[in-house]
Amino acid sequence: MxxxxxxxxxxxxxxxxxxxxxxxxxxxxxxxxxxxxxxxxxxxxxxxxxxxxxxxxxxxxxxxxxxxxxxxxxxxxxxxxxxxxxxxxxxxxxxxxxxxxxxxxxxxxxxxxxxxxxxxxxxxxxxxxxxxxxxxxxxxxxxxxxxxxxxxxxxxxxxxxxxxxxxxxxxxxxxxxxxxxxxxxxxxxxxxxxxxxxxDRGTAQYGITKFSDLTEEEFRTIYLNPLLKENRNKMMHLAKSIGDHAPPEWDWRTKGAVTNVKNQGMCGSCWAFSVTGNVEGQWFLKQGDLLSLSEQELLDCDKVDKACLGGLPSNAYLAIKNLGGLETEDDYSYSGHLQTCSFSAKKAKVYINDSVELSQNEQKLAAWLAKKGPISVAINAFGMQFYRRGISHPLRPLCSPWLIDHAVLLVGYGNREFH
Missing domain, CATH: 3.10.450.10 (Nuclear Transport Factor 2; Chain: A,)
Known part of the structure; x- marks a missing residue:
């Protein structure tokens, strides 16, 4: 049908x-x-x-x-x-x-x-x-x-x-x-x-976007990540709690920890962008230097994930650790399709020691984000094919955690009045 x-x-x-x-x-x-x-x-x-x-x-x-x-x-x-x-x-x-x-x-x-x-x-x-x-x-x-x-x-x-x-x-x-x-x-x-x-009960505006001539199936196949749903129970080591005290609002974009918005193109590589965004923020907080890191390195060299067909952030962190780091976007540029791995350890600019799984409690997440930096998260991308601007607040049944299909970077939070 x-x-x-x-x-x-x-x-x-x-x-x-x-x-x-x-x-x-x-x-x-x-x-x-x-x-x-x-x-x-x-x-x-x-x-x-x-x-x-x-x-x-x-x-x-x-x-x-x-x-x-x-x-x-x-x-x-x-x-x-x-x-x-x-x-x-x-x-x-x-x-x-x-x-x-x-x-x-x-x-x-x-x-x-x-x-x-x-x-x-x-x-x-x-x-x-x-x-x-x-x-x-x-x-x-x-x-x-x-x-x-x-x-x-x-x-x-x-x-x-x-x-x-x-x-x-x-x-x-x-x-x-x-x-x-x-x-x-x-x-x-x-x-x-x-x-x-x-x-929608928030301030989001939906309408014509560059995806408006794609069927729902085409949009999901090209841009989203079905592996997130299939592997939703796969966990890393749990992070130690830092409590749930969080400032009333926070935005890492205004504090220099987030690069400009990137375009994944016609490739289901959201998992790679989500992870590099997190690592970019962590490196900035540790070294004071914001670098735009290579997603293409993960597409080409992470042999566990499936490049443009989807992947898991947990696998990507392990790949970065095993490879010996990440090159910058300038040194290993994005093509939006799978290529032969050409990673050079000599060109790696950023390194990680480990990765952890965070609590799903929103108050604890907010506290962690404000203290520890931007977070790699997975969401249900309901409505995102037609999203234009504003704060999306769909009815809860329409945003089921059983339909997680998109990885993004959480950079801040705040309070808004919804109708």
């Missing part, structure tokens, strides 16, 4: 694979549930499906059946529901114009101590014919190829916005078909960015 029809957890916004829920002891047997018993969880599932949708675009529940089994302190409902979406042709609030359509959805809803939680959502048009990902997406969301033309106001507005994007980011496409395909992706991404914006 096309990415937008794959298993999407909440509101159709999370990546294609839902997070594995915490292990709960559950009865092996599931029983068919009577319709009245399904009303609560099915209404909750519908509410979550419609969350963030503008008035007039919300789906209605037509039929539902399901099974239920005990799960810890509650019950786990596996639902099959038929939803009906109204027609929509407003490009500012919905996807490309479609007539009224019927969806078949699979939901898993946990009812625990009277509270509901949506664990899985998988919806698709009842009449979708699956061929291959690209063809299905084109036929489903880009009626430009169909006999019935788009309403003129929609097509003109969307074409204008997309043309401006192509000019701003200097995009070129090989064929007209490719341009139409990218326009369909861009259109869907506009809707997605609007949903994320509506749900």
């Amino acid at each position: 096309a990415p937008w029809l794959l298993l999407l957890s909440l509101l159709g916004l999370l990546p294609g694979a839902s997070p594995a829920p915490p292990h709960r002891a559950a009865d092996a047997r599931a029983r068919e549930a009577a319709y009245p018993e399904l009303l609560g969880p099915s209404r909750f599932a519908l509410e979550m499906y419609n969350r963030g949708r503008a008035a007039g675009t919300r789906a209605a529940l037509r039929a539902v059946r399901g099974r239920v089994r005990r799960a810890g302190e509650g019950s786990l409902y596996s639902l099959k529901a038929t939803l009906e979406e109204p027609p929509c042709n407003d490009p500012t609030v919905c996807q490309l114009p479609v007539s009224k359509k019927t969806l078949l959805c699979s939901f898993e809803v946990l009812d625990e101590l009277g509270k509901h939680m949506l664990l899985r959502r998988d919806c698709g048009p009842v009449d979708t014919k699956v061929t291959d990902d690209r063809n299905e997406t084109l036929s489903s969301v880009l009626p430009l190829l169909n006999k019935d033309p788009l309403p003129q106001d929609f097509s003109v507005k969307m074409a204008s916005i997309f043309k401006e994007f192509v000019t701003t980011y200097n995009r070129t496409y090989g064929t007209q078909e490719e341009a139409q395909w990218r326009m369909s992706v861009f259109s869907n991404n506009m809707v997605r960015a609007q949903k994320i914006q509506a749900l």
